[in-house]
Amino acid sequence: MTAVAHLPAPRSVWLRGRLPRPGVVLAALFLLVVVVAAVAPGLLAGQDPLAIGADPGFLPPFASSAHLLGTDQEGRDVWSRLVHGTAPSLVMGIGATGIAVGGGAVLGLLAGLGTRATETVVMRVLDVVLAIPELLLALIVIALLGTGIEHALLAVGVATIPYYARMVRAQAHVVRRSGYVEAATGLGIHRASVIWRHVLPNAIKPVLVLATIGVGTAIAVGASLGFLGLGAQPPEAEWGSMLAAGVQYIAVDWMLVAIPGAVITLTVLSVTVLGRDLRRRAEGRTAR
Numbered sequence: 001m002t003a004v005a006h007l008p009a010p011r012s013v014w015l016r017g018r019l020p021r022p023g024v025v026l027a028a029l030f031l032l033v034v035v036v037a038a039v040a041p042g043l044l045a046g047q048d049p050l051a052i053g054a055d056p057g058f059l060p061p062f063a064s065s066a067h068l069l070g071t072d073q074e075g076r077d078v079w080s081r082l083v084h085g086t087a088p089s090l091v092m093g094i095g096a097t098g099i100a101v102g103g104g105a106v107l108g109l110l111a112g113l114g115t116r117a118t119e120t121v122v123m124r125v126l127d128v129v130l131a132i133p134e135l136l137l138a139l140i141v142i143a144l145l146g147t148g149i150e151h152a153l154l155a156v157g158v159a160t161i162p163y164y165a166r167m168v169r170a171q172a173h174v175v176r177r178s179g180y181v182e183a184a185t186g187l188g189i190h191r192a193s194v195i196w197r198h199v200l201p202n203a204i205k206p207v208l209v210l211a212t213i214g215v216g217t218a219i220a221v222g223a224s225l226g227f228l229g230l231g232a233q234p235p236e237a238e239w240g241s242m243l244a245a246g247v248q249y250i251a252v253d254w255m256l257v258a259i260p261g262a263v264i265t266l267t268v269l270s271v272t273v274l275g276r277d278l279r280r281r282a283e284g285r286t287a288r
Contacts, residue, residue: 024277027270034267037086045083049237052076058253072242072256073249074235082263085237089267092153092222092231093215099157100218101164101211105204108168112203113176113195123169126162134159135224142230149238152231156221160214164207171203178202209275209282216271223264239264 020028037044047053047066052075055064059071061078069078111122129137141155175181176199184194225231226240227247234241239260246256 020277023273027273030266030270031274034086034090034270037083038090039087041083041086045077045080047077047080049076049081049084050235058249058256060253061255061259069259070253070255072245073253078256078259081237081242082239082260085239085242085260088149088232088236088238089219089222089240089264092149092156093219093271095153096156096160096218096222097211097214099154100160100214101204101207103157103161104164104166104207105168105200107161107165109172109195109200109203111165112169112172113199119169122165126165129162130166135221138221138225139228139230142225147230147233149232149236152222152225155225156218159221160218163214164211167207167210168203171206172199175199175202206282209279212278213272213275216268216275219271220264220268 033044053071055067055071055075057071057073057075059067059075061070062068063070067077067079069082072078072081107122107126111119111126114122132140137159138152138155141158142151145151145154181194181198184198185191222231223240223243226238227244229241229244232238232241234245242260243257243264246253246260250257
């Protein structure tokens with residue numbers, strides 16, 4: 001029997017597993033614009049988002065060269081408010097996810113590396129918290145702390161801590177039984193040093209990849225709180241509050257709802273697409 005030669009994979013198949021898909025490229029470009037709008041809004045919008053102009057309210061999109069997306073009920077430029085509202089929304093997503101990952105890492109390591117009694121107590125508390133819907137838990141935190149974007153950020157972060165804590169605990173269980181951790185322990189290295197240098201980095205790395213998807217969820221929850229009037233307060237520009245203000249005049253100008261709603265949806269979708277692509281690459285899976 002003759003041996004069958006293994007032919008190299010076609011170049012198109014080889015590249016398909018490494019080049020980003022068109023959807024990922026579009027998502028990255030959209031998020032690049034979002035980041036620029038958050039960091040330097042003046043580059044994209046020169047008008048004051050709080051200034052009430054001389055133009056009439058409810059001006060439709062593209063009706064005036066001075067107002068690309070029209071004006072709201074107060075005659076303010078919708079494009080400028082949309083651009084300047086990017087920073088609070090993006091800070092909400094990234095900041096809340098950072099709080100959730102940090103708190104989840106502490107509780108997850110405590111449950112994964114502590115005694116059986118400690119793990120039982122921590123996991124039962126997390127199970128109780130997970131039984132409460134995420135938005136409802138955020139509302140409870142805001143009811144205790146008060147309204148405002150800072151409190152909303154903290155509320156969203158606290159509400160999502162249990163999800164990351166469970167993931168870190170599962171990863172800590174795997175890492176603590178690995179050969180290099182057992183070798184470091186056998187060499188007499190201090191337990192705190194083993195946790196800091198070996199367990200924590202390897203337990204948190206997969207969680208950080210999944211956290212990119214969580215940023216989109218946090219943006220959506222933050223916008224929901226802003227819609228309910230519990231986040232950024234008027235007249236501050238923020239996507240959720242813009243959506244809430246537009247609902248009151250939806251019969252007059254439905255674009256005041258459609259524009260911020262579309263931006264929120266596209267941002268969350270883009271973050272999710274990039275997060276899933278990062279997870280796929282981290283797991284070594286090729287694109288289909």
